[in-house]
Amino acid sequence: MDAIYWPSFFFLLFGLLACGFAVAVLLATNIVRMAFYLIMSLSATSGLFFLAGADFVGAMQLMIYVGGTLVLLIFGVMLTSQERFVEMKTMAGDWIFGFLAGGALLVTLCWVAFSVPAWRGIDRAAAEQLQVEPTVAPLAMGLLGARTDEGGEHGYLLFFEIVSVHLLVVLVGAAYLARAKISRGTAAERTSHVEPGAALPK
């Protein structure tokens, strides 16, 4: 038997974790469990990014996605998780229809993935010659409008600016949106929403 090619081993590990927890998110009924499975799935995804040689994006995934977005999501879960919303069952008809459509989609996507020979990966001999190149500086240069990998100046400076301003506007807007309505509710409504024991599991 050939020696194990370790990147493949770790791909299998992270890939199975990512897929397994993604399926768990789908099948879980408890919203808090779903959030936990989602954290695990997205963390494993960042492992996949590292394996593909995108270390900066992997760290970004951990920092923004897992450390930022998901904390936000969990806040949402905790603020709204009254007893009757923690467990919400899906109707059987939805499941059957969903699995039919989803299964068809999955089979198609997998078939497409393996139908191009070049996508199946490189030879082991060639793979062992490869040197992992750093990505931080090229990415930064790309965001600043200069491309180091291809030369030229077709970077993403404008897009970067737009995204930054967009993020700022969105965050201010979201804060306003979430805040304005609360102050408009009646006092009785307000107290019923922040009932601390309401979020506890039964």
Add this chain to the structure above:
Amino acid sequence: MSVGYLASDSLLGYVLAALVHIALIINIVAVGALVFIWLERKISGRIQDRLGPTRVGGKFGWLQTLADGLKLITKEDLMPAGADGLLFKIAPYVSFCAAIAAYLAIPFAGGDHPFAALRVNSGIFFVLAVLGLEVFGTILAGYSSASKWSLFGAMREAAQVVSYEVPIGMCAVVPVLLVGSLDLVYIGDMQAGLFTNWLVFNDPFTFIAFWVYFTCALASVNRAPFDLAEAESELVAGFHTEYSGLRWSFFFMAEYGSMFSVSLLAAILFLGGWNGPLPVTEWLGLTGEVGTLSWYLGSLIGAANLIGKATFGVCVMMWIRWTLPRLRIDQVMATCLKYCTPIAATMFLGAVLWQYNLPHRNFFGLSDRPAATYAVSEGWELEKAKAEQEKALLEQDIEGAEQSENLDETVESRTAEAVVKTVALRGGN
């Protein structure tokens, strides 16, 4: 990488190398916690005019933590009846894993072959990202315990950690800006030589940024005066109210692990990393080839330097804990949003201006940065030097040829090309 005669692609060699790394990293967290808990007891004792532990293990009670650990192992592992079993059981391990994983990318000595489990090109970013994950263990513990105190503690911690990530990130960017790399090895090597090269003394802005970083690090690892998540006067014990025995001790180990890692980060970013105040290893000539005895010795001295600095940082954290009273939660948030974040942002801007106007001055502008560290400060510095070199060569060429009117323009455009090309050749970083 190979271990002795075992090549890296053989099963045994790879697994062995991995196991050695894992064992070392886990030992740092576990043994570190052992030492730090003992240290905390001694320091708190001294600050409160007591002796602290004196009996277990001889004169200084240095085996006290071990005795505590044995006691914790034998304790009953309780779980509240209303708890969410899976999440309750898994939460301490989530915290602990996040605390360990941060050590993956922290180098303990520099050079071409640093003492690091994994040399990540975006090292500091990775470490900060992983440290931010610890909050999930707390949130899960708080939610799944089915206790109001736990939930309140978890919510406080979540709000606090997420807010404090912002000023921490801004302060950590200041050294990155001065060095020109996210790689912790570069950042440490940049500060080689006398202590005047340490980035904390680089300019007034980094000096203040260091203190802001330390304050925010204190808050992000939930140490007093920012330990609102476990404020015993209000919340019993906060998020770990319902935990007991070994699970509880995992939270404790995670806390001490992350304390140590933020101190390590402070030492690498600002306090010279593995370089002592005086370049002793250089004077002794302990900078030999990789794999030789002198290299090992030099690297070990470097690692001892770094660990010493970080331990000092942890001691300062303990000193603060037993000196200052706890803040209120609104004061904690105000400290972050009204003070730390604006100060950090200002320091960042100041450092940018400093770097722009006085690129090679350090020690508050009193001395020049040694030229040897320019090479470490890769990125723009190096590209600029290369571009100037090529420009000089080009000018020589053109002087030989006939004079043209748009000479400067061609030189400029060809220099720009050269910059892009050299960046491409070096793979950027």
Add this chain to the structure above:
Amino acid sequence: MLQLPLAHLLNEPIGVAHFMVVGAVMFVCGALCMATKRNALGVLMGIELVLNGANINFIAFGSKYLRNDANTLGLDGQLIALFVIVLAAAEAAVALAIVLNFYNNHDSVDVDRAKQLQG
């Protein structure tokens, strides 16, 4: 006949196709989450999964370690992935604000009850 390269999965380097399968599984799970979950936050989690599935594909196509020829997306793949991550953060913030608003007005997070606009 389609040959699945499962036999040498551990001994041979993996390729874009393998990453695409992981991405496809995450995408389908996310899409199903969006379709079947009744909790608005569950729907939001589905969206995150879908975006991540897409991101895996971008990264895989941008990586030059994963395919035989040189037709990779290059850095563009990683840059687009970065933008997706940032936009996902923005999207989550807005969606969460909407969910909280809905919760405050209707005292529920059940998306099936959000039919005011049905007329």
